[in-house]
Amino acid sequence: MPKVTQIKSKNGSTQRQLDTLRSLGLRRIGHTVEVKDTPQSRGMLHRVRHLITVQED
Structure with a gap:
């Protein structure tokens, strides 16, 4: 499973992008989820x- 890390702020993002980050489980900069x-x-x-960023394992 790929590991996904948020590296940039979500400030200035569209509502669609904010919803996508929330669906992926990302909450803050530096947060990593599989x-x-x-x-x-x-x-x-x-x-x-x-x-x-995405790290393939």
Whole structure:
């Protein structure tokens, strides 16, 4: 499962991006979560790719 870390602030983001971060389980800068590798989660990661980093394991 990929590990996703929020590296940038969500200030100035659209409501859609804020909802996506919340759905992924990210709460603050530096917070890391593991996400199942599904087409839906890949789409969510793509939507907020400028705010996160993804580590494939």
